[in-house]
Amino acid sequence: MTVRDALNQALDEELERDEKVFLLGEEVAQYDGAYKISRGLWKKYGDKRIIDTPISEMGFTGIAVGAAMAGLRPICEFMTFNFSMQAIDQVINSAGKTLYMSAGMVPVPVVFRGPNGASAGVGAQHSQCFAAWYGHCPGLKVVSPWSSEDAKGLLKASVRDDNPVVMLENELMYGVPFEMSEEAQSKDFLVPIGKAKIERQGTHVTLVSHSRSVGHCLEAAAVLVKEGVECEVVNLRTIRPMDVESIEASVVKTNHLITVEGGWPQFGVGAEICARIMEGPAFNYLDAPAVRLTGADVPMPYAKVLEENCLPQVKDIIFAVKKTLNI
Amino acid sequence: MRKMLLAALSRVLQGPAAAARPVSRVVVASRNYADFTSEATFDIKKCDLHRLEEGPPVTAVLTREEGLHYYRTMQTIRRMELKSDQLYKQKIIRGFCHLYDGQEACCVGLEAAIKPTDHLITAYRAHGYAYTRGTSVREILAELTGRKGGCAKGKGGSMHMYAQNFYGGNGIVGAQVPLGAGIALACKYFGKDEICLTLYGDGAANQGQIFETYNMAALWKLPCIFICENNRYGMGTSVERAAASTDYYKRGDYIPGIRVDGMDILCVREATKFAAEHCRSGKGPMLMELQTYRYHGHSMSDPGISYRTREEIQEVRSKSDPITLLKDRMVNNSLSSVEELKEIDVEVRKEIEEAAQFATTDPEPPLEELGNHIYKNEPPFEVRGPSQWIKYKSVG
Numbered sequence: 001m002t003v004r005d006a007l008n009q010a011l012d013e014e015l016e017r018d019e020k021v022f023l024l025g026e027e028v029a030q031y032d033g034a035y036k037i038s039r040g041l042w043k044k045y046g047d048k049r050i051i052d053t054p055i056s057e058m059g060f061t062g063i064a065v066g067a068a069m070a071g072l073r074p075i076c077e078f079m080t081f082n083f084s085m086q087a088i089d090q091v092i093n094s095a096g097k098t099l100y101m102s103a104g105m106v107p108v109p110v111v112f113r114g115p116n117g118a119s120a121g122v123g124a125q126h127s128q129c130f131a132a133w134y135g136h137c138p139g140l141k142v143v144s145p146w147s148s149e150d151a152k153g154l155l156k157a158s159v160r161d162d163n164p165v166v167m168l169e170n171e172l173m174y175g176v177p178f179e180m181s182e183e184a185q186s187k188d189f190l191v192p193i194g195k196a197k198i199e200r201q202g203t204h205v206t207l208v209s210h211s212r213s214v215g216h217c218l219e220a221a222a223v224l225v226k227e228g229v230e231c232e233v234v235n236l237r238t239i240r241p242m243d244v245e246s247i248e249a250s251v252v253k254t255n256h257l258i259t260v261e262g263g264w265p266q267f268g269v270g271a272e273i274c275a276r277i278m279e280g281p282a283f284n285y286l287d288a289p290a291v292r293l294t295g296a297d298v299p300m301p302y303a304k305v306l307e308e309n310c311l312p313q314v315k316d317i318i319f320a321v322k323k324t325l326n327i
Numbered sequence: 328m329r330k331m332l333l334a335a336l337s338r339v340l341q342g343p344a345a346a347a348r349p350v351s352r353v354v355v356a357s358r359n360y361a362d363f364t365s366e367a368t369f370d371i372k373k374c375d376l377h378r379l380e381e382g383p384p385v386t387a388v389l390t391r392e393e394g395l396h397y398y399r400t401m402q403t404i405r406r407m408e409l410k411s412d413q414l415y416k417q418k419i420i421r422g423f424c425h426l427y428d429g430q431e432a433c434c435v436g437l438e439a440a441i442k443p444t445d446h447l448i449t450a451y452r453a454h455g456y457a458y459t460r461g462t463s464v465r466e467i468l469a470e471l472t473g474r475k476g477g478c479a480k481g482k483g484g485s486m487h488m489y490a491q492n493f494y495g496g497n498g499i500v501g502a503q504v505p506l507g508a509g510i511a512l513a514c515k516y517f518g519k520d521e522i523c524l525t526l527y528g529d530g531a532a533n534q535g536q537i538f539e540t541y542n543m544a545a546l547w548k549l550p551c552i553f554i555c556e557n558n559r560y561g562m563g564t565s566v567e568r569a570a571a572s573t574d575y576y577k578r579g580d581y582i583p584g585i586r587v588d589g590m591d592i593l594c595v596r597e598a599t600k601f602a603a604e605h606c607r608s609g610k611g612p613m614l615m616e617l618q619t620y621r622y623h624g625h626s627m628s629d630p631g632i633s634y635r636t637r638e639e640i641q642e643v644r645s646k647s648d649p650i651t652l653l654k655d656r657m658v659n660n661s662l663s664s665v666e667e668l669k670e671i672d673v674e675v676r677k678e679i680e681e682a683a684q685f686a687t688t689d690p691e692p693p694l695e696e697l698g699n700h701i702y703k704n705e706p707p708f709e710v711r712g713p714s715q716w717i718k719y720k721s722v723g
Contacts, residue, residue, distance in 0.1 A: 022516070048516065054546070059505045059539025066509020069494055070446065070523075072516060074509075093499050094506060100700045101487035103480035104723055106494065107703040138701055138710075162703040241708065279715040 004174040006148035007037045010155040011075070013187050015045055018073060021159055024051040024064060025077030025114075034079050035115065035174055061087035061112070065094045065164075068110035073159060078114035081130045081168060088133075095164035096139035109162045113155070116144070116168035117211065117262045118311055124299035129263030131210065134166045135239040135272070141165045141193055142239040146214040148178035150237055153191025161193060168239070170212045196243040198250070202232030205256040205321050208247055208273055210236040213260045213293075213312060220317035229321060239269060244276050251282040256324045257290040260312050265294040288324050293317060366390040367660040371594045377577045377584035377614075383601035387593040391662045394653065397439065397592055398663075399671050401431035401650045404455045406679045407464050408623075411454065411471055415627045419687055420471045423498075424485050427455040429622040432649035433556055434459045436595025437524060441603055446514065448494040448507040449526035451486040452556075452621075456526075460493035464678060468686035475692040476685065482692065482700070501527060501534030504553070508540045511551035511612075522550040522606045524599075530561020532575050541579045541612070548611035552602045553579060555616045556589065562625040563634040576616035589617030590647040620647070699723055 001009075014021050027034045029042035029052040042050040053060040057078070064076035078084045084091060095108045117129040134142045141163055145151040151169065158165035183189055199214060200221055207217040214235045221231035232250050236242065251257050257277060259270030270292035277283060277290055293312040300310055366388055374382045408428040414420045427434070434455035437447070449456050457467050462478045470477030471485055478488050488496040494510060497503035507525025514521040527537065532555050544551050555575040559566055566573045576584035583605070587598040595617060602613040620643045624631025631640070657663040698710035698719030710719045 054542055056539035058536040059543055062502060062505020062536060063509035063512060063543060066506035067513045070510040070513035072513045089499055089502055094502055099703055101479060101483040102489040103482045104700045105489045
């Protein structure tokens, strides 16, 4: 099942399960979704549950948040998270902080979802990763699926969560098919928010990643295994609250840490992981400084050769592993 | 004349012993509710209309009961705000404090026209609304002083007070307007005949997100009354200096609008009833501009006289004070007496004093509260403090 179909199935199941759930965003209804994630849903559920909005991010995001405050469970789609920047005040100040400011009186059960990060040749204004931006803010939950199971389980968990959840999908992953376990095919399959998954067991080095980069880590691991290096690949799944314990347990085992992400290096997800590792028990088990692989510290260029070299590639991961292990 | 008559009447009724008592006491003791009329009809200012054939009625009926209730409520808010001014100057209230005195007819008039099951959201000048929507003066003042007995346990402060069907108290100018339309969307979705009153000021009226919201509210016929409280100044900027069009009731363009005398509580009430009826009937949103005035500056850090004259403030106080307007109407039409209203003043003062006493003696929230209310319905987890060694537990 592709990530796209997994998301579609999750949306369908949650819309069916709870009357209060509805979807709003640009082109989600009659167009079947800009990236076809909501295909068929408007036909099935109609205007009340699947709402096409005008191009008014700040307005419709605020509307989604207000609807959540009044007892509904909206799913607010951003065509890409780049456009969420126009509405970021509503996400952080209205959605993220209200439960705290009201001392628990006003919960905001809203899901903000859409493609995040780089795509293919869409240029600088359409390629930014917002994991660090939203991950910075207490009051929000931030999830980042990689596989179809991740996508389905995390979306369902996000909709059922009573808190504002930012779900960072990836456009390049939408068309990628994955095996779905028996369990994952059930209507109540949930992936817990706040728990990382070990995608591949290993002993020599820990590769921590989220979203599309997880795939690159696994590819690198497949190459490195031929040289006798066993990589442990950790799929974060959730950016906030981050499952530091799983990373620590892995580092204690492998003694080497490499973080891999698509976002920019300064103040990013990898930077946070390194800081936290230093503060915890795993620091004493590191045989080398922790390493970060990130997007290049530039706005995303258009030309293919430039764009490719602005994101961590499999060869970069392999290089970093060898450097860290001194081989 | 009335006093003499009543005094004479009471002496006759109570016999020779009554003669020794002071006059005011005698009047109170002998006040007889049959002396007051049960209701009176008043002419109210006609509202300016935008895209409407008819507007709210130009007369309003006020019952004695309603009048006394409105008077008490407005006076409570007035004194509560003045007490807040005092506490702020004593540095017992910190941070931002945006006072509502002068605008009482708006919040009390609006509330008089809607039901408790309707919804309301406003910006940061919200103490009056916190009160009319059901929060006690005690809890409001204790929130301002940052104590655990505050309506948000001291965690919100002046700009973040909430109650049942009252969504604050919002600090970011204009952000509450899309939120209000979202609440209205929920009202329509649930089909329970409820509406949402979405308030903003003349300053916020120029925010882009408000126009985005007008569009969606009209498109989807959301049961939302957009209400612009025009108090003539957005912080230190007069409406003439901020807006190319100061006809705020027309700014919704395709949304019908009315401009209302916001200093007259009956005007506000009748206009709101009219707008509420429109929304409840499924016709979509409406826009109301309430022309009002704030006596204080924008906030406690603004003396409020650098951009307007003391004369202007004084003129509004003497000619258009909402509480005085109501008082005069009631006294001149036998709905109440000066003495009865003074009694209410005394009771209100007492209530405010007691609330202030509580607000200044209640303890601050315990340190443990710092980590709470990050997430709803989450098993307890740890929250990081200023260093890795300082951790707080987060529950609830």
